[in-house]
Amino acid sequence: MDILKINNLFAGYGDKKVLKDVSMNIKRNKITAIIGPSGCGKSTFLTTLNRMIEENGGNFTGEILYKDEDILSYEKDSIRKNIGMVFQKPTPFPFSIYKNLTYAPIYYGITSKAELDKIVETNLKEAGLFDEINKDLHMLATKLSGGQQQRLCIARALTAKPEVLLLDEPCSALDIKNIQNIEEMLLRFSRDYTIIIVTHNLAQAKRISDYTAFILDGELIEYEKTEKIFTNPIDSRTKEYIEGIYG
Amino acid sequence: MDILKINNLFAGYGDKKVLKDVSMNIKRNKITAIIGPSGCGKSTFLTTLNRMIEENGGNFTGEILYKDEDILSYEKDSIRKNIGMVFQKPTPFPFSIYKNLTYAPIYYGITSKAELDKIVETNLKEAGLFDEINKDLHMLATKLSGGQQQRLCIARALTAKPEVLLLDEPCSALDIKNIQNIEEMLLRFSRDYTIIIVTHNLAQAKRISDYTAFILDGELIEYEKTEKIFTNPIDSRTKEYIEGIYG
Amino acid sequence: MRKTRERIFNFIIKILSLISLFLLAFIIIFIFRESLSFFMEVPILKFVSGRDWNPLDSPDKLSILPIIAGTIYTSLVGIIIALPIGVGFSVVLSSYTSDNMRRIIRGIVDILAGIPSVVYGFIGLLVLVKFFEIRFSFPTGESILAGGIILSIMMLPYIISTCDESMEKVYKEHSQQSNALGVSKSYMIRNLILPKSKKCILAAVVLALGRGMGETMAVMMVIGNAPLMPRLLDKGQTIPSLIALEMGMAEVGSLHYHALFASGFILMIILIVINIALHFVKLKIEL
Amino acid sequence: MREKIKDSILKVWITICVIIVFTIVMFIFGYIFKNGVGSINLEFILSDPKGIPIGSEGGIFPAIIGSLFLMLIACILAFILAISTSIYTVFYCRSKRMEGVIHLIIQSMAGIPSIILGLFGYTLLVLYLNLGRSLLSGGITLGIMIFPYIQVRIEKTLREVEINIVEASYALGVSKSYTIYKLILPMCRADIISTITMAGGYAMGAAAPIILTAAVIFAPIPKSLSSPVMALPFHLYILTGEGISLEKAYGTALVLIMILLILNIVSIILNMKRRGDR
Amino acid sequence: GKQEAGQVFKSEITYNGSSTLAPVISALATEFMEEYVTWNKVDPDFPEENISIYVSAGGSGAGVKAALEGTSDFGMLARELKDEEKEKLGDIETFTLGIDALTVSINPQNPLNEIKDNLTLEEVKKIFSGEYKYWDDVDNSLDHKEIVVVIRDLGGGAHGVFQKKVMGDTEVREDAIQAPSMGALVTKLMENKDAIGYASFGMVNQNEGKIIPLKVDGIKPTVETIVNGTYKISRPLIVVKKGSLSKEEKAFMDMVTSTKGSEIIEKMGFVPVK
Numbered sequence A, B: 001m002d003i004l005k006i007n008n009l010f011a012g013y014g015d016k017k018v019l020k021d022v023s024m025n026i027k028r029n030k031i032t033a034i035i036g037p038s039g040c041g042k043s044t045f046l047t048t049l050n051r052m053i054e055e056n057g058g059n060f061t062g063e064i065l066y067k068d069e070d071i072l073s074y075e076k077d078s079i080r081k082n083i084g085m086v087f088q089k090p091t092p093f094p095f096s097i098y099k100n101l102t103y104a105p106i107y108y109g110i111t112s113k114a115e116l117d118k119i120v121e122t123n124l125k126e127a128g129l130f131d132e133i134n135k136d137l138h139m140l141a142t143k144l145s146g147g148q149q150q151r152l153c154i155a156r157a158l159t160a161k162p163e164v165l166l167l168d169e170p171c172s173a174l175d176i177k178n179i180q181n182i183e184e185m186l187l188r189f190s191r192d193y194t195i196i197i198v199t200h201n202l203a204q205a206k207r208i209s210d211y212t213a214f215i216l217d218g219e220l221i222e223y224e225k226t227e228k229i230f231t232n233p234i235d236s237r238t239k240e241y242i243e244g245i246y247g
Numbered sequence C: 001m002r003k004t005r006e007r008i009f010n011f012i013i014k015i016l017s018l019i020s021l022f023l024l025a026f027i028i029i030f031i032f033r034e035s036l037s038f039f040m041e042v043p044i045l046k047f048v049s050g051r052d053w054n055p056l057d058s059p060d061k062l063s064i065l066p067i068i069a070g071t072i073y074t075s076l077v078g079i080i081i082a083l084p085i086g087v088g089f090s091v092v093l094s095s096y097t098s099d100n101m102r103r104i105i106r107g108i109v110d111i112l113a114g115i116p117s118v119v120y121g122f123i124g125l126l127v128l129v130k131f132f133e134i135r136f137s138f139p140t141g142e143s144i145l146a147g148g149i150i151l152s153i154m155m156l157p158y159i160i161s162t163c164d165e166s167m168e169k170v171y172k173e174h175s176q177q178s179n180a181l182g183v184s185k186s187y188m189i190r191n192l193i194l195p196k197s198k199k200c201i202l203a204a205v206v207l208a209l210g211r212g213m214g215e216t217m218a219v220m221m222v223i224g225n226a227p228l229m230p231r232l233l234d235k236g237q238t239i240p241s242l243i244a245l246e247m248g249m250a251e252v253g254s255l256h257y258h259a260l261f262a263s264g265f266i267l268m269i270i271l272i273v274i275n276i277a278l279h280f281v282k283l284k285i286e287l
Numbered sequence D: 001m002r003e004k005i006k007d008s009i010l011k012v013w014i015t016i017c018v019i020i021v022f023t024i025v026m027f028i029f030g031y032i033f034k035n036g037v038g039s040i041n042l043e044f045i046l047s048d049p050k051g052i053p054i055g056s057e058g059g060i061f062p063a064i065i066g067s068l069f070l071m072l073i074a075c076i077l078a079f080i081l082a083i084s085t086s087i088y089t090v091f092y093c094r095s096k097r098m099e100g101v102i103h104l105i106i107q108s109m110a111g112i113p114s115i116i117l118g119l120f121g122y123t124l125l126v127l128y129l130n131l132g133r134s135l136l137s138g139g140i141t142l143g144i145m146i147f148p149y150i151q152v153r154i155e156k157t158l159r160e161v162e163i164n165i166v167e168a169s170y171a172l173g174v175s176k177s178y179t180i181y182k183l184i185l186p187m188c189r190a191d192i193i194s195t196i197t198m199a200g201g202y203a204m205g206a207a208a209p210i211i212l213t214a215a216v217i218f219a220p221i222p223k224s225l226s227s228p229v230m231a232l233p234f235h236l237y238i239l240t241g242e243g244i245s246l247e248k249a250y251g252t253a254l255v256l257i258m259i260l261l262i263l264n265i266v267s268i269i270l271n272m273k274r275r276g277d278r
Numbered sequence E: 001g002k003q004e005a006g007q008v009f010k011s012e013i014t015y016n017g018s019s020t021l022a023p024v025i026s027a028l029a030t031e032f033m034e035e036y037v038t039w040n041k042v043d044p045d046f047p048e049e050n051i052s053i054y055v056s057a058g059g060s061g062a063g064v065k066a067a068l069e070g071t072s073d074f075g076m077l078a079r080e081l082k083d084e085e086k087e088k089l090g091d092i093e094t095f096t097l098g099i100d101a102l103t104v105s106i107n108p109q110n111p112l113n114e115i116k117d118n119l120t121l122e123e124v125k126k127i128f129s130g131e132y133k134y135w136d137d138v139d140n141s142l143d144h145k146e147i148v149v150v151i152r153d154l155g156g157g158a159h160g161v162f163q164k165k166v167m168g169d170t171e172v173r174e175d176a177i178q179a180p181s182m183g184a185l186v187t188k189l190m191e192n193k194d195a196i197g198y199a200s201f202g203m204v205n206q207n208e209g210k211i212i213p214l215k216v217d218g219i220k221p222t223v224e225t226i227v228n229g230t231y232k233i234s235r236p237l238i239v240v241k242k243g244s245l246s247k248e249e250k251a252f253m254d255m256v257t258s259t260k261g262s263e264i265i266e267k268m269g270f271v272p273v274k
């Protein structure tokens, strides 16, 4: 089943066109990887999906259907609640871990202490952080290590109870261990969430994703099962990219 | 001939140990690539070579010989003059292109306008930028595109007339075209300079380098001819890394 | 050659820094020296705890408790009015305006800092004091409140320029993350920007308090200058206005003259104590 | 729901703040404009004060020039000292405690009543150093007054310089002083200039520090650093204090504000230009 | 120059002190400079140098300070020299240029204005000491409104005179408004209907009709009553010089004390001493 349907999407900033006529459907409860050289429009694509692009001074035309309804017909807040996002650089809010995780739930009206505690616990567990930092819930989140911060940001995104999770190069600043942790977590998540991940690391895309989309210069060149793309790409440019001709 | 000889190098920040007992010799007029997962100590290794590590609050023990003399016996300034460095993120000074390129020469005592002009021209040509921006020498350097900025930074590093050029992931923020430009340039350079480049892009290392060193968790695992490392690595960890097991 | 130049540069920097610090220390010593002969005659405790000020009378009648209280009271009133307004305005500047707009507005607000205090005093006297007299039929509009209001206007540019830059930084750093969670902008302001700006708000308080407690002319013209224990709607007196008012007339070298310096000294001590206290509060907040 | 209410309260609060600040700014500028515009004309700006008592007729030209000169000296002095102190604390001072002490002294300075600074200037400069009641004495005193203000802001600017760029400079093998002088200061130039303009405005509006050190009721345009000068705020002080002419007083205040406005516009333009360049 | 031995010619003369007197001297100085421009026009013996006379205003106390410390040639006072000051100054020359009376003045809209134009010294004392708190204490027919007493700063010259000549040992009420300058005091009287204060005679003349001076003990403050001393609440306007005058200083002071000087002093609303 397709949770997101993207039809003839054009996006850009001011006069600058970035995405050109992208159409693709995102499968529910699968991991979709977006690959492509730097500057090709991967981040722009992600931010279009939850309308964050508007915050960055960009705009888009074309149709994006979330659960078969135009995302423009949702409230901005509610589309972002449903489609969560995690950025490349982990930036926890400068509060305690606990407060980072209750920030969104409180906004969505949850006030009971017990319920909040529960949310914190569940999401930390989901992100595989609970055992590591269980005792220090009131420690400043900015004191966590890079990988922990990134996982915390993912946990924080989960607190808004999204159905889709967008990840923009979540591992680029991390070391092996943390990358492994996060990859395991993402694989676990795909039971409950739909995940779209941008990565410049082809090996990573190969390891974890079900589908892979290759974007070049704002155009969607190829979108296929990951296996297929990495073994037998149709487009020659995809082949070249995967073989490392481009960066 | 070995321009740099590194013996039993340990380096770190405060209590944190990063590099552990690294020994290797760098060949003159060759391109040496340093690869390894994030956080393994690649940048630390580079900054140790020109003592920039001291500026970042780090320290090292062990011996580094530049042209068979301990780098500690040179003045800090002069070792940095001889061993230039270019960072991951292009850092043009917010002045005109011309001023960016005369910044160091003026410091080294060159005052004649003609001579300075000459330096600007030569180095821009070296960096393959001259034809592109010849007319706009007095344009603000920060207005250049990312790739042009990075090439300008390389040209700027050349104005100090180094013999060794350290490059720390110089292409990670760039797109295909610019990466190609820079790679061509580096290949051209290896006639006159010794180049050490850190890259997370294995394909790039394969394409341009003569030697490759693989660092893991601060240890030098393998250091060999590039061909050899990519086709027939000795250490199993190197093999795993190259095959994409780690990030 | 380069080495010498480097050394000369370092030397000049150090010397000039030393000069500025010495200059400042010098001023403190100067004030202390001028107050010393007064403190030899009137014990400092008595000076700050007595309630009478009559320079024409005996040394017994030289004490400034009501004036110290008036100084603190007026500045507090000023801060209490200016802080919420200044912080609120900074929030708007940092989160709701474009970069260029912000720069223009900040420039205009900064001009407020350059208007001479005499002018503030005059506007205060002719508009604010008059307004109190007519509107609320006070017998006189000169009051701590009037002084506080005028001070709050003078403090505004300091508060705004201290806060809005830091708030802007927090905003730029976290707005994306917060937006991505689907929460509203005002929620972010309340739960992220304001709490994160505690430190800069504190810095603004320090700066504004210093400015407020040292302000002379403007306060002097609207506060009535009666050395009473301060009450919000009644006249009062502040240390700088006392000094400005009487310094010109005081006989040089007289006890009165030195008493004025002594009150300046006390003001400085109060400020230093406040500064140190806030410095520690700041350290706490950092944790 | 509760969060929605809190959101609305916040919105109301900040709206009120904007209204209040704009009202205050408009009112103050408007008030001075309304009362002062009547007495402003070319003659008022370009001629000497006249009449008995002096100032009741004529203009304020020497006061404008005097004030500008005083501001200039104050700014130059305060700038030199402030920039050195800032460079020292940011780039040279290694001990956090020393930094704390410096900050404490400087902040305490910011609150000293200006009249006491005036007396200090009088005692040190006029009396002991025998500089006389002069442009120089007044300028130095004002410089001391604005020093803390400039220092705090320049230090802030220097600390905000991108560390990457500084490192790029070190990597070229150039020295710290060359980096500061040729790279960091030019990068911060616009910010520094705008800080100085602002502080200059503050210096230009201060009467108390110059009463004893520089200002006189009438003086022609100063010929040297040792001449006494007329100054706008002092002129204002005399005009209002002795009830000589309120109309001229408002005119003087308006001229002062216009000068500040011009200074600020220049500094805003400088600032914008720089950001535009980036 | 045919200067006396040991005396260097100074083309500059500086004044500092009372802000009441400063505009007067300044007006005279401007006149003097405009008339002669260079010293040799004043006296052919003087060198041909531009005349510069600078007048500054830091208050009477500052005037004495400046004269004492030699940072000004002359000090200006709007009060008598105190004994201690005389002692410190040592050898001095003083010039009394005029007299400024302090008139007990009220706002023209004050109802008191309609029923009487006179207060006894005793009444003035009671008003200023706070014994009369409301206007109906002064006269039953007036409204029950608080009297707003405006004075100058307690340590100042003007208040010193008022204290001595009117209040005696009685203290002024504590909550009186202390105006920072005569201008501010007069402004307050003009702005507040219930205010009463001692406005300078010069200011009354400059603001005729805007504030109303009252008779005290039946004596109206006029030039005559002030000069002949029947109106008692007055203070001298004095210029002092430590040591003796140089020739050029004398030349200017001659002009100040001449009829021309008196005219200007009168124009400013003060009473010249002939």
Ligand SMILES: Nc1ncnc2c1ncn2[C@@H]1O[C@H](COP(=O)(O)OP(=O)(O)OP(=O)(O)O)[C@@H](O)[C@H]1O
Binding pocket: A013, A016, A018, A036, A037, A038, A039, A040, A041, A042, A043, A044, A045, A056, A057, A058, A200, B173
């Ligand atoms: N806020 C913005 N305003 C204007 N142009 C932008 C903005 N953000 C991105 N761009 C431009 O849009 C193009 C695509 O950018 P985008 O960030 O989507 O690339 P990307 O594929 O994510 O690259 P990377 O792998 O480097 O993150 C680039 O040319 C970039 O310069």
Ligand SMILES: Nc1ncnc2c1ncn2[C@@H]1O[C@H](COP(=O)(O)OP(=O)(O)OP(=O)(O)O)[C@@H](O)[C@H]1O
Binding pocket: A173, A174, B013, B016, B018, B036, B037, B038, B039, B040, B041, B042, B043, B044, B045, B056, B057, B058, B200
């Ligand atoms: N200035 C510093 N102070 C303290 N620790 C540092 C500093 N710089 C780097 N480190 C630490 O040293 C280790 C090695 O860092 P380094 O930057 O050399 O890694 P790297 O191999 O360059 O990684 P990447 O590929 O992410 O750039 C990391 O654990 C990092 O956290």
Ligand SMILES: [Mg+2]
Binding pocket: A042, A043, A044, A168
């Ligand atoms: Mg991106």
Ligand SMILES: [Mg+2]
Binding pocket: B042, B043, B044, B168
């Ligand atoms: Mg690195």
Ligand SMILES: O=P([O-])([O-])[O-]
Binding pocket: C248, C249, E017, E018, E019, E020, E021, E058, E059, E060, E061, E077, E078, E156, E157, E158
């Ligand atoms: O300045 P005074 O005239 O009040 O001495």
